[in-house]
Amino acid sequence: MKRITVFSVVAAGALAGFCANCCSGGACEAAVPNTLSAAEKAAGWQLLWDGKTLDGWVGEKNGCKTPPEKGWKIEKGVLTVLPRKGIKDGKWVDIPKEQAALGGGGDLVTAKDYRDFELSVDFRLTKAANSGIKYFYNKDKFKGTCEEYQILDEAHPDSTKGRDGKCRRVASLYDMMPANAEPYVKPLGQWNTAKIVSKGTHVEHWLNGTKVLEYERGSAEFRAIVAQSKYAKEEKPGEHWGEAPTGRIKLQDHSDSTVSFRNLKIREL
DSSP states (O other), rough: OOOSSSSOOOOOOOOOOOOOBBBSSSSSOOTTOOOTOOOHHHHEEESSSSOOOOEEEEEGTTTTOOOOOEEEEETTEEEEOOOSSSEEEEEOOOOOOOHHOOOOOEEEEEEEEEEEEEEEEEEOOOOOOOOEEEEEOOTTGGGGGEEEEEOOTTTTGGGGGGSSTTTTTTSTTTTTBOOOOOOOOOOOSSSSEEEEETTTEEEEEEEETTTEEEETSHHHHHHHOOOOOOOOGGBBBBBBBOOOBBBBBEOOSSSOOOEEEEOOOOOOO
């Protein structure tokens, strides 16, 4: 098969095995959040979050040694990042001190590294919210920067910033490649499903069952885009940004947003 090296947005049908909650015949089992169906288990899926604790996760702020002590709330099977400031009319504003004191926990990181994987995450946005799913994270490389599946409400001021004004919108490869996925985003307060598939050098971003972006890590096209991005300054001779063979998965605390997650599932390919 010819390797895909062209960056593109593809409104495609479901990838084989995409619907983690569905059986091969298309009939879905009762979907209980943060659980695996028999079909998922047979396909090799594992829960990345148990829905109750932060077991298997650590905090970036404390050197990835233990889970953060604040900033992330677990309630009724939902994991929510809490803000320490707010946004109004496109500008940062203070929020009540007692509320701000709950935030500031920093990014949440898996204790385990991953290489080839398919990751599925439900996320729920609030107005002007900003977060992201980062992958191939290594705290000791490139100042901890890595590839990111952008999670963002268009009311956030960052939505029009970046390399071309479109690379920081929902499902995009943050600051590098636009996904143009707005038609597939569900209204605020509803759950969306992000999917990231990475095998070898090939990566795909999906949103709510539609593939919205794909790229080849390490290709000439990819390196050219890195050179135009905010990450160009992190490159070193012989070390190319965004080409680590393994790394951790991270949920971003943007400090100004309330974003919720559930159904974090992964299977190694």
